[in-house]
Amino acid sequence: MAPGAEASERPWWRGATIYQIYPRSFMDSNGDGIGDLPGITSRLDHVAELGVDAIWISPFFRSPMKDFGYDVADYCDVDPIFGTLADFDALVERTHALGLKVLIDQVYSHTSDQHAWFAESRASRDNAKADWYVWADAKPDGSPPSNWQSVFGGPAWTWDARRGQYYLHNFLNCQPQLNLHNLAVQDAVLGVMRFWLDRGVDGFRIDALNFAMHDPELRDNPPAPPTNKPRTRPFDFQLKTRNMSHPDIPRFIARIRALTDKYDGIFTVAEVGGDEAEAEMKSFTQGEEHLNSAYGFNFLYADRLTAGLVCAALAEWPDEDGTGWPSWAFENHDAPRALSRWWDLEHRDAAARLKVLLLACLRGNIIFYQGEELGLTQVDIPFDQLHDPEAIANWPLTLSRDGARTPMPWVGHDSHGGFGSDAPWLPVGAENLARAVARQSDDPDSLLSFTKRALALRNGDPALHHGAVSSCRANGDLLDFTREHGGRCVRCLFNLGPEPKPLNDCSGRVLAAANDASTDTLPPFGALILEI
Structure with missing residues (x-):
């Protein structure tokens, strides 16, 4: 819970x-x-x-x-x-x-182009699912209806001889686009x-x-x-x-x-x-x-x-x-x-x-x-x-x-x-x-x-689990943000780099530490979670 x-x-x-x-x-x-x-x-x-x-x-x-x-x-x-x-x-x-x-x-x-919906849609231009996918005529020169490109490379349109039209696919050409309009x-x-x-x-x-x-x-x-x-x-x-x-x-x-x-x-x-x-x-x-x-x-x-x-x-x-x-x-x-x-x-x-x-x-x-x-x-x-x-x-x-x-x-x-x-x-x-x-x-x-x-730790602390972020500071490799909920305040310090970071005026009850971090120093990739 x-x-x-x-x-x-x-x-x-x-x-x-x-x-x-x-x-x-x-x-x-x-x-x-x-x-x-x-x-x-x-x-x-x-x-x-x-x-x-x-x-x-x-x-x-x-x-x-x-x-x-x-x-x-x-x-x-x-x-x-x-x-x-x-x-x-x-x-x-x-x-x-x-x-x-x-x-x-x-x-x-x-x-998939193996889906029964697509099999019916591509069969003709006037069947019950003809408009369930995105179909379009070729341009006068036979090229695709638009310049859209697919995520996986190449045009986002493939010619289908059954309908004599192109169908849209934003991903692989075997992944025809549904017409959610x-x-x-x-x-x-x-x-x-x-x-x-x-x-x-x-x-x-x-x-x-x-x-x-x-x-x-x-x-x-x-x-x-x-x-x-x-x-x-x-x-x-x-x-x-x-x-x-x-x-x-x-x-x-x-x-x-x-x-x-x-x-x-x-x-x-x-x-x-x-x-x-x-x-x-x-x-x-x-x-x-x-x-x-x-x-x-x-x-x-x-x-x-x-x-x-x-x-x-x-x-x-x-x-x-x-x-x-x-x-x-x-x-x-x-x-x-x-x-x-x-x-x-x-x-x-x-x-x-x-x-x-x-x-x-x-x-x-x-x-x-x-x-x-x-x-x-x-x-x-x-x-x-x-x-x-x-x-x-x-x-x-x-x-x-x-x-x-x-x-x-x-x-x-x-x-x-x-x-x-x-x-x-x-x-x-x-x-x-x-x-x-x-x-x-x-x-x-x-x-x-x-x-x-x-x-x-996260599950047991309301500030970390669902509290607000009251501040977030980035200073080079040092990340310092604070979570708050219902008057409880937790400070989260992380050294994202390979060099140690000295900490000044850092106090509070230590809830968690990573890589030998302390309130004096964050070692390389050290982390410190404090109740303040």
Whole structure:
């Protein structure tokens, strides 16, 4: 139960810790090399012992797996590689028995081209689902209807000879874009949401929501201004003002909220990336008629973790009426492991503790990606073992998402980490075998044990769990912010760099420390949490 006497009046999700599970890589129960729903169920005790409030399961729906489940062929069935609907029901029952909530991914901006809806839509221009996807005639010269580019490279339009038209796909060409301007399509996806709510899920993470609607006039995107950032895809050369971020998206979101409000305690969080992410996150979560939360990419693709980055992110979400509630993640299935992005090898052990404690102290919901509690790093996947279509298309300029999707190491005494198969779909990685759950579970000095203590601190302190940020100061590598709630005040100090930082006029009761920090000095990557 969340802390504080007012907990019964506060939504369970406000300040929650959510644990993301990538089902292909969590636990394999049948030895086929791919993780599955029974495998997740068998390892839920590990998740519950961390002190989290909910699990978020990445897609497990029926799919040809061209984008590993984010290309859905049937929203209301489990893909056989992951199990059955009965397996999902058993997972929900066990998760609830452990006192945890269940969140699942929903992908409403597009489907697989194998979905029955698309098969009907592409059959003719006058069938019942002809307008369920985004179709358009060629320009007089036969070229695509607009200059829009896909996230994964190349034009966002593919010619379909059956209809003699182009269809839109913001991602892979096997992921046709749903036409959510069409109310019948909205009704259909709301029906999908109702299907899973009736099976007992407690909420949804909604994928790529700002791609859900396009400019019906199909006007070209303008070119992006010059930037110092490398451009590895045609997508990077445009301002995405027409193929995404349509102003009618919040109206669709209001329909989602109207549905979820008919159930008890449902939590909704949107994934929002792109050039205008902060503004969209706020519009998607404003007031009591939209989603409960949103998370962007403040940290997920940052090359460095800086004090200024943290203060800027927290400042976007003040504790004010009408402002939405943020969610934060340092890692997920799409982003390279944070330890590998932010720190070199010699600093990673110390930095891992700082990172966990910092995440535990942020205002908002926090999301741990599987293995983050172990300090997993990015695995270098050779080209001939890649599965990620984005990495294959952009090799070697794009860091492979596969390197962050490698199997969870449960034991360290075999090459596959106790994953359940002698030949997992991706290699575990020798460096991560040394960080296996079994190697850390009984060690009070391990990162896993430290993570449990950090989450216990957060869960037991109202100021850290759901209090306001009353101040945030960035001074070089020194991050200093204060959390307050009900007269309680907690100061959070972090040294994000490799040089020690002396502390002046620093007093208070020490609640937690990382890497031998004291009220006199923050060692390299030291952290100190004080009651003041």
